[in-house]
Amino acid sequence: MKTQIEQLRDEHRAAERLARSGLTPSRAGLFTGPPGVGKTLAARWLASELRLPLLVLDLSSVMSSYLGRTGGNIRKVLDYAKSSPSVLLLDELDTVAKRRDDAAEVGELKRLVTVLLQEIDDWPATSLLLAATNHGDLLDPAVWRRFDVVVNFPLPGPVELEEALRHYCGDEPLEGIGFLVRVLTGSSFADAERLVMSGRRRAALTGERLFEVLLQLGHDRLRHLDQAERLHIALDLVHDGELSQRRASELTGVSRDTIRRHQRERQPD
Template identity: 55%
Template sequence: MADKFTQIAGDFVHLARLALTGRPQDVQLLVHRAAKRYRPMLPDMAESLSALLQESPTRASPLRRASEVPLPVDSDSRLQLLRVENHISFDHELVLTPEIEGSLRQLVAERGDPKALRDAGLHPTRTILFTGPPGVGKTMAARWLARELKRPLLILDLAAVMSSFLGRTGSNLRHVLDYAKSIECVLLLDELDALAKRRDDRGEIGELKRLVTVLLQEVDDWPATGILVAATNHAELLDPAVWRRFEMALAFGLPDTPAIEGLVRSLLSPYYDDAEKWSKVLGLAFKGSSHSDIERALTLARRSAVTTGQPLEDQLRGLLRVSDDLDRKERIRFAKELEASGVTSQREAQRITGVARETIRKATTTQPKKRKAPA
């Protein structure tokens, strides 16, 4: 009996801590476990606890709507610290590897059925780290998540906050985090490495260390009602201890050929009938470029087509080049693709790719033999 008493006392203290730090979902989880555990011993208490759980959790501790709470501002300049995006929409699709797309869909699915997770004694994923080079969709993926979850996206650019509010960064950061915790949103901490990078500067080491500590503590304690996404272009600057704090880490990368084809198709097809044909040749021409570079190049091409009155086809032809990332085999495939698609003449294909006509011809004639019979 003394044992049971100790257990109840332990749970009570835990419950108090969770309640006082404002973590309603964790409280819910604990109450759920307690109702199960104490049913044989204290059936009345278990019954009351279960009844409480039946009531909507948000009624007991309502999260405020974003519109009801003023946005946090810097105390001196009164500048807004956060950028908020509501009603997010995209003009082209987000193109990702199947693995990353699967993980993002999993995050959405978790939020769709919180009760099933709770019944299994689990939280939904609360904290996620996006790493990868610039322009490959980290910010866009955070926007996608917010859109799918029908929540506002709050963006805090740490690099900007660090440079413009030096000295008040700590209090500003706290301000923003408290605000983000009080509403149902997706919070994106962009350029997380800004904290890590500045650590080397003399004179501010103490202050920065404190900031990093504050931030990491928040990551550990982030309420399950919210989602905290941190993004960085410089994963190598982050301490391994920082990585471990996040429940999920997704490494974004440059698009591979099928992804480039998908992106080109998605960018061109609303405006252009030959998007499919061009996606095949540009899939190789853009190898090694980021999604964002590809988007920029295609937008420029469309813009010049409009201003010059020339066909888009002519502008797109200007984008054909041999990327440094193509090996010899891919270069031959590129040459062949150019010719087969009719995008260029044989002579042009040779000029662009540097592959001799004879080699192209050989590759073209031997190719069908190598191809597997359709299943």
């Protein structure tokens, strides 16, 4: 993912070098993945690196109640973006570019796909067109083929979540961060940021240390898990040396006796 995004930047920075070889930079990139995983942030980073203005069009917001107007609205925005070098992000692409074989969609909406395809085909190499979708499976197959680069943004793993938490918390001491990482397993970067911001607000109101508040918020998030899942988290935290049995018990709601017994069972004979 990082390599693909950096290549988009490098191609546009070296457009003249590519031209000497009869090539042009990639004109269009498609970002796919669940909400909150960095698609919009990546577009902002590219615009900053290329020193170009970032234009963002939320396609869900231009869907007129009179569908016939939407095609014209999209053309006007894209014509404006093409008038000078820029990075244009089409957000919520699946709102417009749905499969044209979907019987549930009206004919006018299907014609919008054709309008969008024509605009992508005419996109100048001096600008970068990006599109983002949370639902790649809804896109018309012809839309996929129009993009030079497709970048999939997966949910962050443990390493990425820990890096994000450390970034959002700044200089705050983060003992026991492994607990929060496990609590956030399967979550997005946006989820991690919301957790930290909620903790910051509570800490500002109560005067508590931020990380103590975050640990309590993590404890609250575990309530929906069953006993077996909470026990698994507790055992991992104790085994990895992240937390003592007592602290793991407090945060997961699993008794120390249960943790101790299952820990002995884990140990090899």
